[in-house]
Amino acid sequence: MPVATSAPRTLYDKVFDDHLVYSGEGDTLIYIDRHLVHEVTSPQAFEGLRNAKRPVRRPDCTLATVDHNIPTSSRKSFKNIDTFIAEPDSRAQVGALESNVKEFGLTYFGMGDRRQGIVHIIGPEQGFTLPGTTVVCGDSHTSTHGAFGALAFGIGTSEVEHVLATQTLPQKKSKNMRINVEGELPQGCNSKDIVLHIIGLIGTAGGNGAVIEFSGSTMRALSMEARMSICNMSIEGGARAGMIAPDEITFKYLEGRPLAPRKDNGEWDRAVEYWKTLSSDPGAHYDVEVEIRAEDIAPTITWGTSPQDTVAITGVVPNPADAKDPIRKAGMERALEYMGLQAGEVMEKVKIDKAFLGSCTNGRIEDLRSAAQVIAARGKDAKVAEGIYAMVVPGSGLVKQQAEAEGIDVIFKKAGFDWREAGCSMCLGMNPDQLSPQERCASTSNRNFEGRQGAGGRTHLMSPAMVAAAALTGYLTDVRKLLGDDVAEHPDIKITQASEYFDVAKAAPNPIAQETLEGENNSALPEEVEPASAGLPKFTVLKGIAIPLSIPNVDTDMIIPKQFLKTLERTGLGKAAFFERRFNAKTGEENPDFVFNQEPFRNGKIMVNTGANFGCGSSREHAPWALNDFGIRCVLAPSFADIFFSNCFKNGMLPLVLPQDQLETLHADALTGQELEIDLENKVINRPNGQGSIPFNVDDFRRHCLINGLDDIGLTLQHRAEIEKFESRRSATWPWLDGLGYAKQGGKVPTGPVSPPKKQKMDW
The missing domain is CATH 3.30.499.10 (Aconitase, domain 3)
Known part of the structure; x- marks a missing residue:
């Protein structure tokens, strides 16, 4: 199934092209091979599936664990989460995941399993992460898996639901960026020093809109674990993902892992043959290139x-x-x-x-x-x-x-x-x-x-x-x-x-029968196309108070601090938006100097920020949820972090990129406390008191979806035939990606829930 083309391509180009399910006007769909799930960004996704009566399309492509909330104290006396996790909200999130994996039939490493760990460590450790695959997780540091030559990136909760339901994602092509590091590292330096040096050089917005390929003799000399550390922090450089071409070091690391291709059926040799093609072609085009000498790096x-x-x-x-x-x-x-x-x-x-x-x-x-x-x-x-x-x-x-x-x-x-x-x-x-x-x-x-x-x-x-x-x-x-x-x-x-x-991979469980699915075995996407709407509010013209900000690199931790991520719902987070700037940490009283606590900005619907790289950091969709719940439906900035930008659209919000001079003008308008008007239909921002309009650009497909309140899953379900056709080709070309760790009964791959025995252990 690898795409044949005479034009030289980068590693990123090759993996993206090989996973293209459908490409239409503004609507590009790629297939997702591997999905990692944890307790923080998944509760609302499973709730969405349940409400829409949708199964998990490919349980064999999903692996779940708990990591963010759990205590790291000794587990010698561990019996269950109810007695071990003292904090109620953390216990509720972990309990929700345990219930969801049982209901939807997913492989799960719980706190009683020695294979439990941080999602981005257990994926490679088990051989779940493989070269040439697409890997996603509701966590920005999914970029870690790019060290294997995988296209790996963080997603928001709406996208978690989308992957669970369709095993695909709408995805625009990113720019290509290469960071080439040559030479031998000085004594006392390692991969963490390399990546911190790189981020210090390019800045936290240096990779915005791009997938970074790390190359050069310094990278080739690194172990797999060192490569993972570098790709892990590519998101801190603003990139959508980071990648390193697979080589003999990669193959040696993967050989014999529980979910890696097996040698006894010939799949290992086939896989390695394909993996060896995953290097950038000579003459491939990069939009941005950075050269670094290893000798210039210090601890x-x-x-x-x-x-x-x-x-x-x-x-x-x-x-x-x-x-x-x-x-x-x-x-x-x-x-x-x-x-x-x-x-x-x-x-x-x-x-x-x-x-x-x-x-x-x-x-x-x-x-x-x-x-x-x-x-x-x-x-x-x-x-x-x-x-x-x-x-x-x-x-x-x-x-x-x-x-x-x-x-x-x-x-x-x-x-x-x-x-x-x-x-x-x-x-x-x-x-x-x-x-x-x-x-x-x-x-x-x-x-x-x-x-x-x-x-x-x-x-x-x-x-x-x-x-x-x-x-x-x-x-x-x-x-x-x-x-x-x-x-x-x-x-x-x-x-x-x-x-x-390692443990030998064992068959995973079938899911518990779901009454919510009305007794039917929904083993594939619905025969009838469902309405392409999840009730998102339509965005046509937005008029309201604009909140002025001048903060660069507004990160998602600033927008919504971690202590508010333990919710099981999408609503009610408006009171927590910019919490640590709005309230005094010692007294809990409002900080009168912060704009959110001033009139008339308490009722703002639009935000004008003159600082670049808005929404950097974590993939937490709680950030746009908090702004939306506060009342803000449009954010204007010089640039946005990729994941936050995408998450806004998925929640009916409009992030707009404008030139600095125009932002300064609108910021001055906002300081007066007057209203701005965002006219999405005509793509203009109307200034107060008839002072004129400022035009803006927005992707036509995203504009169409906002104006009509369309959601991504409903739109994707219209491409059911293309998804099934892709899966057939995928099974024939890359059979090692199907059903790993699962019983392949009759050569069939499990797709959606079926009736199981009463009690089963959630294990490979």
Whole structure:
């Protein structure tokens, strides 16, 4: 089924083209091979399926686990989530997922399963992630899986529902961007330093609208786990996804994993033959190219509240006065105030309070080995510095088991680190692992936004080795000073192979019969095309107060803090929009200086922001839900993060990109408290008091959907025949993608619910 063409193509072009189900005027549909599901972004998606009486189309293509909300404390006494998870909202979300996977017949790694872990660690670990596939999850760091030459990207909850119902997604083609890194890394540097250096160079909006291909001799020399760390943070550079071409290192990593193609039936050889074609052709066109020399990279950390706020560990805090852009200058000043730092302060003199090693960025076995090596190199007397709390959170139960077999846990525990269970943990602080206000943390996570690891917490991003060094000294520390010339593997770390810890893939369960489906076996999309509407409000002309903002890189954590993500519904989040800026963290009282608390902006329907990259960060659809619930249906900005931009349309909202000068004009209008009018039918913004109109551009297909209140699933169901035709070709060309881990009865792949035995274990 690979598309034959004479024109040179990039890796991204090839994977996108090979998954094209349908392409019409403004309506492009691609097939999704692998869908990962967790507890935070899925409840409303399953609710949507239930309300529409739709089954999960391809249970064999979906894998679910819990990771964001769960405690990482010892599970020795674990019996069930009701007795183990104390926080009611977290318990409710985990319970909802457990009920949903039973109802819809999905493979699930729960808290009692040693394979449970962070979604972006268990996918590759099990061989669920494969080269040349399309991979999605309701989590922005799905870009991790691009390290395998997969097209992997985060989606919102509406898109989670869409994939569950149709196994496809409407998707516009992104731009091609290549970042080429050549040379040998200096001592003390690894993949985290590479990606932080890249983000510091291109900025958090540098990859907007693009899929980044990472290439060059430096990338080719990296292990798979190191490549995953780089692709993981491509989203922090603004990209839709990050990709690295598969090679022998990739194939060796995948061979023998539970859900990888099998050798005994010849599928492995067929798969590798196809995977070897997944490199960019000579002469392929890239819209943006960046060249980096590895020798220019030093151990790198962040100083501010954005992943682009990077500096070498040997450097100093930058001076906002040096920023030419006034918006950037104001952002730097706020970041320094929040972080409690002064311009010119030496980074190695900054004292920390906590150290966190884990997350989907750096929670794999190689990350733990890297940090343990730093400790071991200091000798048997190595201890966490006095007054410092340091924690290690393995990315999955299997990583934890392997680390314990290698003696890594002993090295950490003897040094005074807290050895935890698998989960997202302090990366985003939706669980009990959080920073207190003004606590400073050396962290291997991926984001350092305000409040990301806990309200008022201060985060410095860095590599696992650097976190270990900081924990031992109590200060941000150049790891090279601790390691010296001793970079050999330490004898106390007994290296093992991941294959020693795998379970054989077993048949997954059939789902429990659903009365909601009226006793029918809906094994495919409905015969009759359903109405192409989910009752979205029609957007024709919007007139209302415009709220003026001048904040660059408004991230989704700022729009809707993590503590409000534990909802099981889409509504009621308006009160939480920009919560940490609207309310005083200590008193809970309104901040009178923030525009949302001022008249007449409390009733705003439009937002005018002059800062670029609006909606960056997480894929959480809760961000547009919160703005929508507040009353805002249109956001104007110089640029938007890709996932937020898409999520707006799926909720009947209009994000508009305008030139800076026009935004400044509309911002000045908004400051007067007057109304603007967004006329979508005529594609103009009417200014107050007859001062004229400003035209805007919007995709014709999206405009048509907004004006008519059409939803994506209803539209996709009109292409049922094309989906079935694609699936037939897919099964013939890539049979290893069908039914993995499932019984292939009669060669048929399960599509939709069937009647099961009364009790079954949810397991492969």
